[in-house]
Amino acid sequence: MGDKVSGRKVFGLGFASAALVLAAASGAMLVSGPADAAAKAKPKAAAASPGRKLFVDWSCGSCHTLKDAGGSGHVGPQLDGAKLSKAFVTGRITNGQGAMPSFGGSLTPKEIDTLATYVSAQSNK
The missing domain is CATH 1.20.5 (Single alpha-helices involved in coiled-coils or other helix-helix interfaces)
Incomplete structure (x- = not known):
């Protein structure tokens, strides 16, 4: 059975x-x-632009939305279409303001310039 x-x-x-x-x-x-x-995809994207690489490596996208770098944060302002000047972005990265921390002591002047150039260019597309 x-x-x-x-x-x-x-x-x-x-x-x-x-x-x-x-x-x-x-x-x-x-x-x-x-x-x-x-x-x-990440190595290709990062290799395409030194500014994008800095944006990704320093986790800027955790606070900021920037489509080109895959940023989708909502703490800081959306950078796509913001039409920011390089001088403005350089100042914010260097000195910070509000919730934005200062990176002047963490990034070299060349890195700040590279990142500001990238963010400004992307924000004006």
Whole structure:
């Protein structure tokens, strides 16, 4: 009596096993897909512009929205379309204001110039 398994149980177990395997495979693709794409895209994007690389490396996008660099923060102002002058951006990066910290002691003058040039150019597109 215990040795005999009905066809319905075997089919049910096989179907359930197949569903679990498909779900696991789908989940693995969903988890690895975007991460792999981001890992592959980031070096290309960063290599394309030294200013973009600084923006990404210093996590400016955690506070500021800037489409070109993938920034989507909402603490600081949105930079896309803001039409900022290089002099204004240089001053803000160097001295900070409000929630914006000063980076004058953390970035070199050349890095500040590179970042300000990039942000100003992107904000005027």
